[in-house]
Amino acid sequence: MTGDSFQFGGINSVDEWGLMVVAYDYFLPPKRARKISIPGRSGQYDFGADCWDERTLRLSCMLTRHMTKAEFREVVYELSRKSVLRLWNEPDKYYMAELYDPAEVQDYPLEMLREFDLNFICEPFAYGKTVSVPIRKGTNHMRYEGTAETPCMIVLRNTSSTNIQNLTITAVKRRR
Secondary structure, eight states, X not given: OOTTOEEETTEEIIIIIOEEEEEEOOSSOOBOXXXXXXXXXXXXEEOOOOXXXXXXXXXXXXXXXXXXHHHHHHHHHHTSSOEEEEETTOTTOBEEEEEOSOOOOXXXXXXXXXXXXXXXXXXXXXXXXXOOOOOOSSOOOOOOOOSXXXXXXXXXXXXXSSOOOSOOOOOOOOOO
16 A cells, blocks of 8 residues: 555545545544433442444545646545545554545645645444454364454355254453
């Protein structure tokens, strides 16, 4: 992936548009607080936070090539839906992202060097590639690369002409 770029819905920002970025992310997505204020008691009662809110990925953008206002509107159109967002510095991970707040764009002479921020609202954690592992007799280990709990989907296909017998599936969770 081209350096200092993002890919949104299969379009690379630098290769297609000449749009270079600096990405700003948070250490973690914000936790969703589960607290209540009780009259006559100091502080709040905490039920424990175990869920996360959406995260904002801010991309500070600079257009580095000549682009007319009409061409720039086409870029805006491509960015106006929810899609997969990948960043140049971690191409093996992606976010499900969408723009909700419009960006203010600074126009400079000769229709170059437009600067603006894109604030993508993303699901809390980055996704990795789907892992497919052929099952063999005995214990089958699958490496989990993430740091957040994630649903698991197991699909079993019988590719032989005989029936499957005595199949057992045991799920083991990662411990903290």
